Amino acid sequence: MPDFVTPEQIARRTSAAVDAAVGAGRALGLTVTDAKVLHDLFSVVVHLAPSPVVARVPTVLPHSAGLGSQAPRQQTELDVTGWLADQGTPVIPPSPLVPREPVQRDGFSMTFWQFVEEDRGKEPDYVANAELVADLHAALRAYPGRLSFLSAAEPQVVTESLVLLEERPDLIGPDDLDRARREWQVLEPLVRSRPAFEKAFPGVDLQPVHGDCPPANIFPGVDGKLYADFELVTLGPVEWDLATLGPDLESAYNRGARRNGMRPLNDDVLSFVNAVGMLRTISALMLAPQLPPLLGYLNPAIAQWRSTPFAGGFTSG
Template identity: 75%
Template sequence: MLVWNNRAMGAFMTPEQIADRAARAVEAAVRAGRGLGLTVTDAKVLYDVFSVVVHLAPSPVVARVLTVLPHYADLASQAGRQQAELNMARWLAARGTPVIPPSPLVPPEPVQVDGLSMTFWQFVEKSSDEEPDYVANAGLVADLHAAMRDYPGELSFLSAAEPRFIEDSLALLEDRRDLIDPADLDRARREWRILEPVVRSRTTFEKTFPGIELQPIHGDSPAVNIFPAVDGHLYADFEMVTLGPVEWDIAGLGPDCEAAYNREARRKGMRELDEDVLSFVTAVGMLRGIASLALAPQLPLLVDAIRPLIEQWRSMPFAAGLAD
């Protein structure tokens, strides 16, 4: 693993260190691409937050390089998740679902260079920089769920909730009053004691929410991860793909998006969102967001990004109203 991805949270990375991290990711992606036979003379960074996304121009290939990770995310675990994403995207693309597919120019598998794990995707031209319509996108999520229902691959239950990450991060935040108020951390830990058993066990979930069907889901707010391509909207970023309730993919988007999803679900003969399950997954998502403060030394922008979420979370029912 790289030096910025260790257990000790330490000081915040400087802009210069973050730029150096991105440069190393680009160098690794270029080296990997050339090693796979691609022509790369003008690599361009398209995105740099949790991953560095690089267009390996002039080849029509985009490399996504994981960079901001918890300390326990070794190369084997990264590759496992990345392979699940590649498998799902390939399967959907083969059935005509509008997705950004893995690049056909390289093998559909993760590549690891200099301690970095990456995947390769088809380059797609973006139509514009206009603000996305998340309400309209939420309706498209019902279509995605319908397309994913019959996926034959094996997926683990609610891995997108990342229970180990939540537990580990809440422990790491114990001594970081600069990142979280002790009262908020105490509430988060008490909530997690109630929510954790339902997150970790499919059996416990099914006992808590009887009759709620589980299916393959995107795992990472697909309404936010719909790419506005020149030829139409494409589903993207399946790196958190998992087995779970459809509510997980709509959690935290608000009543307008929920209504848009329900309208499209009714039209397709699918079930509407269950309010109790939605409350549960929203509560889990809130804790996962708070836990991400443990990554703030690697990604300082998280401090300001998470502040509104904490304010919203303080006003919500404790642990989604589940009994201790």
């Protein structure tokens, strides 16, 4: 049973990620003399100053996520974000100063992005951001590349985590784990199979979606808001991007959808993605030993999950 990392271990992990980013940046020809950590949670985000380049280095990952599995997903993110930028969509784009591909160094796999100055005086307006997500979906509909169906749900990670959590009663009790496993038996077939999803939800269209709570991943740049962090970009229903966010943000999204001539959110699909989202929350408990503060976010959500209908009310029959 792995222990929770200490602050000293987190500091060493961050330092190693910074060193790798600096070394990779210099190897690509960038001038880096004053690297600054901008963000450190699931990834270490480093401004490779004075170059206008930011490196994002994932550091908190599922146990099965090796370099070989990270790079294809990172390349997809770079491809989608670069295409959006080329279409004039307001995104944080890949850096034009280095090749548009992930770089592996010292056991890390990283990507490089254009540095954008943050407007730190603004509080995030998640309701307004949710309405903007409809604009993003409208732009993504034309993306010509191939995307995997609901890869953002990370079904293999959920499956593996629900097995590993049996050995972690310090993270989840047996009754909760039993319910989560039974819910996953109902939901997993629809997550893994596009035909199964389409049979369950006939007429619900699929398209490229952000994949990772876009209302919380809109960056407040000094010159305006920018969509960011497409690490989990996927093919799925638009409802996926509003999973577990509640009625206020759902209503805001619907306003944006109407403005773009798009359909409103489907209540049945919302129930499904909310249920899947909660199981992803439970599976994230396995990351808590790497990131102890995570429990402060996960446990309240799990407490709320206990009061919700089994599998979001969805049944396989």
